[in-house]
Amino acid sequence: MIRPGLARACTAMLRRDLTLAWRRRGDIAMPVLYALIVTMLFPFALGPEDTLLQRIAGGVILVTVLLSMLLALDVLFSSDIEDGSLEQLVLAPQPLALMLGMKILAHWITTALPLIVATPLLAAMLHLPAAVIPVLLLALLLATPLLSLFGAVLVALTAGTRRSGMLLALMLLPLCVPAVIFAAGAVAAAQQGLPWLAPIVWLAAALVLAVALGPLACAAALRIALDA
Amino acid sequence: MIRPGLARACTAMLRRDLTLAWRRRGDIAMPVLYALIVTMLFPFALGPEDTLLQRIAGGVILVTVLLSMLLALDVLFSSDIEDGSLEQLVLAPQPLALMLGMKILAHWITTALPLIVATPLLAAMLHLPAAVIPVLLLALLLATPLLSLFGAVLVALTAGTRRSGMLLALMLLPLCVPAVIFAAGAVAAAQQGLPWLAPIVWLAAALVLAVALGPLACAAALRIALDA
Amino acid sequence: MSNWIPLWLHKLSSPPTFYRFAGTLLPWMMALALLLGAIGLYGGLVLAPPDYQQGDAYRIIFIHVPSAWMSMFIYGVMGVSAFIALVWRIKLAEVVAMESAPIGAAFTFITLVTGSLWGKPMWGTWWTWDARLTSELVLLFLYLGVIGLYHAFEDRRQGARAAAFLAIIGIINVPIVHYSVTWWNTLHQGSTVDIFGHSKIAWDMLWPLLTVTLATKFYYAASLFRRARTDLLALESGKEWVRQIAQREGKR
Amino acid sequence: MSFHTLQGFFAMGGYALYVWPAYAVFFTVLIADTLSPIVRRRRVLRELNARLARQSARQATQASDTTTPTQTAASTDGSRPCP
Amino acid sequence: MTVAATATPLLEARALSFHRQDEPVFAPLSFQLTAGELALVEGDNGSGKTTLLRILAGLLHVGGGELLWRGQPMQRDSCAGDILFLGHQLGLKADLTPRENLQIAAGLHGRHPAKTFASVLADIGLRGYEDEPIRRLSAGQKKRAALARLLLLPATLWLLDEPYANLDRVGISLVNRLLETHTAEGGAALVTSHGAVSFHGGEPRHIRMQA
Amino acid sequence: MTVAATATPLLEARALSFHRQDEPVFAPLSFQLTAGELALVEGDNGSGKTTLLRILAGLLHVGGGELLWRGQPMQRDSCAGDILFLGHQLGLKADLTPRENLQIAAGLHGRHPAKTFASVLADIGLRGYEDEPIRRLSAGQKKRAALARLLLLPATLWLLDEPYANLDRVGISLVNRLLETHTAEGGAALVTSHGAVSFHGGEPRHIRMQA
Ligand code: HEM
Ligand SMILES: Nc1ncnc2c1ncn2[C@@H]1O[C@H](COP(=O)(O)OP(=O)(O)OP(=O)(O)O)[C@@H](O)[C@H]1O
Ligand SMILES: Nc1ncnc2c1ncn2[C@@H]1O[C@H](COP(=O)(O)OP(=O)(O)OP(=O)(O)O)[C@@H](O)[C@H]1O
Ligand SMILES: [Mg+2]
Numbered sequence A, B: 001m002i003r004p005g006l007a008r009a010c011t012a013m014l015r016r017d018l019t020l021a022w023r024r025r026g027d028i029a030m031p032v033l034y035a036l037i038v039t040m041l042f043p044f045a046l047g048p049e050d051t052l053l054q055r056i057a058g059g060v061i062l063v064t065v066l067l068s069m070l071l072a073l074d075v076l077f078s079s080d081i082e083d084g085s086l087e088q089l090v091l092a093p094q095p096l097a098l099m100l101g102m103k104i105l106a107h108w109i110t111t112a113l114p115l116i117v118a119t120p121l122l123a124a125m126l127h128l129p130a131a132v133i134p135v136l137l138l139a140l141l142l143a144t145p146l147l148s149l150f151g152a153v154l155v156a157l158t159a160g161t162r163r164s165g166m167l168l169a170l171m172l173l174p175l176c177v178p179a180v181i182f183a184a185g186a187v188a189a190a191q192q193g194l195p196w197l198a199p200i201v202w203l204a205a206a207l208v209l210a211v212a213l214g215p216l217a218c219a220a221a222l223r224i225a226l227d228a
Numbered sequence C: 001m002s003n004w005i006p007l008w009l010h011k012l013s014s015p016p017t018f019y020r021f022a023g024t025l026l027p028w029m030m031a032l033a034l035l036l037g038a039i040g041l042y043g044g045l046v047l048a049p050p051d052y053q054q055g056d057a058y059r060i061i062f063i064h065v066p067s068a069w070m071s072m073f074i075y076g077v078m079g080v081s082a083f084i085a086l087v088w089r090i091k092l093a094e095v096v097a098m099e100s101a102p103i104g105a106a107f108t109f110i111t112l113v114t115g116s117l118w119g120k121p122m123w124g125t126w127w128t129w130d131a132r133l134t135s136e137l138v139l140l141f142l143y144l145g146v147i148g149l150y151h152a153f154e155d156r157r158q159g160a161r162a163a164a165f166l167a168i169i170g171i172i173n174v175p176i177v178h179y180s181v182t183w184w185n186t187l188h189q190g191s192t193v194d195i196f197g198h199s200k201i202a203w204d205m206l207w208p209l210l211t212v213t214l215a216t217k218f219y220y221a222a223s224l225f226r227r228a229r230t231d232l233l234a235l236e237s238g239k240e241w242v243r244q245i246a247q248r249e250g251k252r
Numbered sequence D: 001m002s003f004h005t006l007q008g009f010f011a012m013g014g015y016a017l018y019v020w021p022a023y024a025v026f027f028t029v030l031i032a033d034t035l036s037p038i039v040r041r042r043r044v045l046r047e048l049n050a051r052l053a054r055q056s057a058r059q060a061t062q063a064s065d066t067t068t069p070t071q072t073a074a075s076t077d078g079s080r081p082c083p
Numbered sequence E, F: 001m002t003v004a005a006t007a008t009p010l011l012e013a014r015a016l017s018f019h020r021q022d023e024p025v026f027a028p029l030s031f032q033l034t035a036g037e038l039a040l041v042e043g044d045n046g047s048g049k050t051t052l053l054r055i056l057a058g059l060l061h062v063g064g065g066e067l068l069w070r071g072q073p074m075q076r077d078s079c080a081g082d083i084l085f086l087g088h089q090l091g092l093k094a095d096l097t098p099r100e101n102l103q104i105a106a107g108l109h110g111r112h113p114a115k116t117f118a119s120v121l122a123d124i125g126l127r128g129y130e131d132e133p134i135r136r137l138s139a140g141q142k143k144r145a146a147l148a149r150l151l152l153l154p155a156t157l158w159l160l161d162e163p164y165a166n167l168d169r170v171g172i173s174l175v176n177r178l179l180e181t182h183t184a185e186g187g188a189a190l191v192t193s194h195g196a197v198s199f200h201g202g203e204p205r206h207i208r209m210q211a
């Protein structure tokens, strides 16, 4: 009888979610496309004035990327609940928190990473100065996993309920605002040539905390949600 | 044997979708909440400069509302396909196009209408001049059903596929662009005190065409997509 | 299938017949395309005089305009065969429609890129959201949508029918591309070439343009034949004639 | 003949940076368009041969399945003759 | 199937076939079904029973051969509303109650005038669960909620895909009784099942599927 | 259930009950299950069979009474990996193939070293369908893909909720054979079914559920 080690179980989990995402690779591209559409629509909606676009570029991109991420959030567990895979996961002899951590990682890889990769393109479309782009990317690299982790906990909490959409949005709002404020703060500072390290450090600290506690909270929330 | 008349079948269909939406009324609120979050995040992301906000308000609201609507679009048929209700609908002795028209109407009522109702609030948040709000509402009243109808056809086409998300976004983009251009044109004209009737008339003409052909195309598309 | 379809067409639309027919015609089409292309481009790049306004930058016209015409022409072919595919369920029409899409997308892409490469020196910008440019971009998205929809279905014939439907819906965009310069006032220039009437450009520039245009038409035929042959192999994989080909060529 | 030197030809009256990339894109895209069906044709034939092999495997199992004697009266969830 | 029927059969298949990616799903099939008859579709897992029923329902396109409805080539308009299909997926909205689900079906298909929603639900064994969302029912109760359509909606031909699965003994005999009344009233039914249906109205016709 | 077992039973329920909105779902239940034993859970639709199995699997919290695992109060850690649960929902990802689904399960649960994925899938009757997405399989083939877990994963107690549904006769006897080998090797199984299980290893224990 071969009992799998933790590492093997983790890779199995990660591979599973990545394969699934790959099978539906069209859906991976969806947040990116939404983000692209939004940034394309802005020049239409506001008129193609370069200075105006440049002035709002950083903020628009941040908001767009974070919202595009949220789009993909509420399906994090729903398909697994519907087809009974989540039950099987809960019953597996592996620490649930770790497995969920892998799921969240896979989710981040498949939704946030493509967005981050596409960010320079978005930035170019809105004529954001090239010097600001690294700061924007750094801010996104820290803010997106934060959102993934917090979002996962909330999604897990609302998994058992039928009216998850509103709840989710309602609870995520207070979480988005600080992330956006810090990230936008860093980008704005960079755009004005001011030091931008402080808000980034805050984001990083929050991320460390979230990585440690997020999966645990997620597992607890999910057990509660399934017990109906 | 009581064969139902068209009117009864239509009301049955409409009632069904509205009841379902009501049972999950949390989900109705979701697009509105997304729109609210976006408009709330903008002042944070851009800094609370009144003139800047006012300048971009019309465009931001249009883009936000239309995108929030698109969010809810791809679930238009998915749950009905999964649980087999759509098969039952296709087999019913009623004109499919009419029944789908009712579904689209229900979808518009449950997603676009709340957004339109919330629009004055969004406008106030971004300090849009009060005089422009009626034009904005008019533009939305014409553009949203247009999107619903066109979107429904595309969703129906992708109904049988597994990678619908990206495709949908890809195909919707060309549809969004003209709608946004005309709607934003009207709003911008109103904001500058110019005549804004021409773009509104274009939107209205497109809407009339879409109402006539949309459901028929939707039914044809759905029959193709289900045939697997 | 109605019986008013001429017999030879009926016969040709049988996959194995078409496969052989396309196979024989393909090299000739390709040769003609290469020959005419070489002549036309020599005439355009070397023989034609520079434009009195645009200098030598105008030489992009010899690929931009033929590609632009092809992008619309191919959409037309795709739309017609999509219609035939939907109404009569002829397999070959599905194949022609679906395999035209990538070629059309290629020409649309070329049009967009060469256009913006031309626009930078002429208008001072790579891109503006003007009616012709936007509608041409929409055309590209339509092509991509058709391709994506086709491949999104498991069953290829079902995918072909769905994508054909989208192609037919999208055909309204073609007149918009063409007439956008007259309906809206745009940065892009209006019609300068009128094959049957009086063209506004010099014969020295016109003949290379028309030659390259003809070359692209032949190229399209060759590429379509090549793609259709491949597609037929995949589609008819249950049939004996394909099995024979597979066994014959699989060993190599 | 509008160019007298080769340099002049390549310089394109100062527009080389725009003209040549345009032609490069034109040829690259069309060559890619030509090559892709050739590559795909090879893949299709390979997959076809693999599928033929798989099909014969499947038919072999089905043949053996039907020859195995069905085991003794096990009744299903939904198949009891009602009294 | 060589017996010349005096009346035109309700449904007739002549060398019916269906292809997926150009492979036939089942061997060409010929059969007739007259009013008052019950046919049992038998075959192993994956032999194409569900596919056959979906073709007959008009959800899939006929691949080859002919399909006649009352002697005419089958068309959507001519048989719409005469056919009731019950597949592996039950076509119930999980958020609505059995009563609401029935109301929708009746709104689209019409219904027998003599029966009320409550009486139908009681007959099918869901008394007390009429106003519970489907989502909260057990597997067998869900199946019953779907089967309630058979009692309420008017239709000549029933296409039932494994109607017995998940049902208890009472439920199974209930389905058998439903089939008997239906055929006695001149209806016809095609039923797939992996077990034997005990049909009191005589030996049902058997259709064997081969992949 | 009054016989004092000499060995500690694998699983023991003492006046087990479960409440939904403060109403008991089934009457308090007591039973024992020792290694090598098969228990058949019987009851009408809605009598609480699925609920019981979900409680035993640890997916629902015990409402009242006691549940012992090898003599100790049941805890998640002590029995994790020893229990295999197969519910109405099969726990298969529709976009993955049977082989990939099995690989995931093995990655989480471990597996019998002697068996390969291919051999397990062939044994369960899915030869030729190893690399087809689940979504394209028939109902019975899906069920088989889920049942393949029983062959591959190591577990002492099997909790099977209507494992026979949707299977053809060959499939049914296959499940019976699986149950026999499992109990012969010292495993135990709780099976719900609306039909009779033909179990060659002796008369199975019966657990009757009453709502
Ligand atoms: C991205 C930018 C551009 C795009 C998408 C584009 C697109 C098109 C299209 C679709 C056509 C065919 C129209 C028809 O025959 O109906 C066309 C034709 C043409 N374009 Fe462009 N174009 C672009 C930029 C330019 C530029 C910068 C120039 C020159 C300054 C130019 C000059 C022409 C000319 C001369 C024709 C032929 C017009 C005729 O005789 O009908 N284009 N273009
Ligand atoms: N959506 C689909 N796409 C592709 N192939 C399919 C699809 N559905 C079924 N198949 C294949 O078609 C064949 C017949 O399937 P069908 O569902 O008709 O079988 P069935 O007789 O109903 O079996 P069961 O008794 O298991 O329900 C099977 O081999 C299956 O793998
Ligand atoms: N998620 C749920 N929420 C509320 N009530 C439920 C839920 N699931 C089941 N029930 C109720 O609990 C009772 C027992 O259901 P259960 O699914 O355990 O029955 P079962 O014995 O498995 O029936 P079947 O043979 O139909 O599968 C039923 O009355 C059912 O209505
Ligand atoms: Mg079936």
Ligand SMILES: [Mg+2]
Binding pocket: E138, E139, E140, F049, F050, F051, F088, F161
């Ligand atoms: Mg149950």
